[in-house]
Amino acid sequence: QKLRIGLIPADGIGKEVIPAAKAAIIALGSDIPKPEFLDLMAGWETFTRYGVALPEETIHALRSDCDCALFGSVSSPSKKVVGYSSPIVALRKELDLYANIRPVVSVAPQAGQQPDVDLVVVRENTECLYVKQEILETGANGKEARATRLITERASRRIGQMAFDIAASRPRKLLTIIHKSNVLSVTDGLFRETVRAVPSLPEVGGIYDGVTINEQLVDSAVYRLFREPQVFDVMVAPNLYGDILSDAAAALVGSLGLIPSVNAGDDFIMGEPVHGSAPDIAGQGIANPLASIRSAALMLRHLGYTKGADRLDVAVDQVIREGQTLTPDLKGTSTTSEVLDAVLRLL
């Protein structure tokens, strides 16, 4: 038996942290089926070289030749570039990876960081403002830009079910629905109502009976996240709110370089560190590889390889706790490869 893993480092520090995750997976030895890696292209550099950010071959290989994948990070320009569209947003759609699951946990907090944070942001991954239907017109007010925000019952229901599943599996069994339906009563209202109704779906039976449902407006959720993040267990949110909340939550526990995620669908799973391509530090060999190693662990856990996943998480946690070998984002002086070596020694 083999485990076929697609690797898409993409741009910037993605090229530095994905190889680290690969090395950590290899170090698991017989705790997982023999890994077989497939190097795949996507990203801004791919676009500048070949004129396409997400080549057909990459999508095809993921669909036909891979059991799972790890994605690094892309550098997307903030101005519109004709023909370019973010490959990660496209991949999530192509593979129907409708949930982005982002656990944020404090391990050995330093001064200024929050202790005892243990939450998961469950972000809807396919719609909201990320459908990218934007138009620019010139009207009485000069230029007028409009964006479509799509919320559907189907997507809200399945992200809701995923979030209830995760909440039901955790000790506190507490689900907080994040929305802004006091203002956006139609779109956020639909999201809120649909998620709330999940436990009473006929096919659900009583399996979510033990889950407590809370809700919080997104602005006050940010406020509480900074003041008392310990109150949150599982947070489910439409795409944009979930994106912002999880980056914010990363600050509570030290660094974006620690926060993993998986993009999950019913048929495929892709690990991905939450951070971007970090152009400010790319190429210096100092990117924190721990978010990517944890993303590999999440991916393996999702596939049922609990022992391998646990070993990766235990090793990462120990490196953070010991505090001897940390990259500069965690106020250390170590390099990416030194941190990787510390993880590999523990494995």
Ligand code: NAI
């Ligand atoms: P970013 O996440 O790349 O960086 C934010 C800050 O965190 C920077 O100071 C960076 O040095 C630091 N940081 C991030 N990851 C780190 C790591 N592993 N180790 C140490 N420090 C780390 O966000 P930014 O700067 O807003 O975006 C840069 C580019 O990344 C943009 O082109 C953006 O479009 C893209 N991006 C891509 C994402 C993806 O591929 N899913 C997600 C977010 C941004």
Ligand code: MG
């Ligand atoms: Mg983000």
